[in-house]
Amino acid sequence: xxxxxxxxxxxxxxxxxxxxxxxxxxxxxxxxxxxxxxxxxxxxxxxxxxxxxxxxxxxxxxxxxxxxxxxxxxxxx
Numbered sequence: 001x002x003x004x005x006x007x008x009x010x011x012x013x014x015x016x017x018x019x020x021x022x023x024x025x026x027x028x029x030x031x032x033x034x035x036x037x038x039x040x041x042x043x044x045x046x047x048x049x050x051x052x053x054x055x056x057x058x059x060x061x062x063x064x065x066x067x068x069x070x071x072x073x074x075x076x077x
Contacts, residue, residue: 035060036070043074 038060042053064070 032059032061035062036064036067039071040074 038058
């Protein structure tokens with residue numbers, strides 16, 4: 001019986017402490033990035049040893065959705 005009470009008390013204590021830890025920080029507001037401009041900038045980089053760009057926290061805006069010629073200047077030279 002004492003073991004059950006100890007286990008129950010330990011479980012309740014762990015649950016109470018877990019509720020106190022709040023890892024849900026408010027995300028900082030990312031400024032929107034124009035997707036077309038971002039892609040053009042990345043494609044035009046000439047360095048051989050380019051490093052990958054972390055885009056996980058970027059919020060893209062798609063301003064050229066109906067522009068079929070948005071990327072023509074990159075490839076038609």
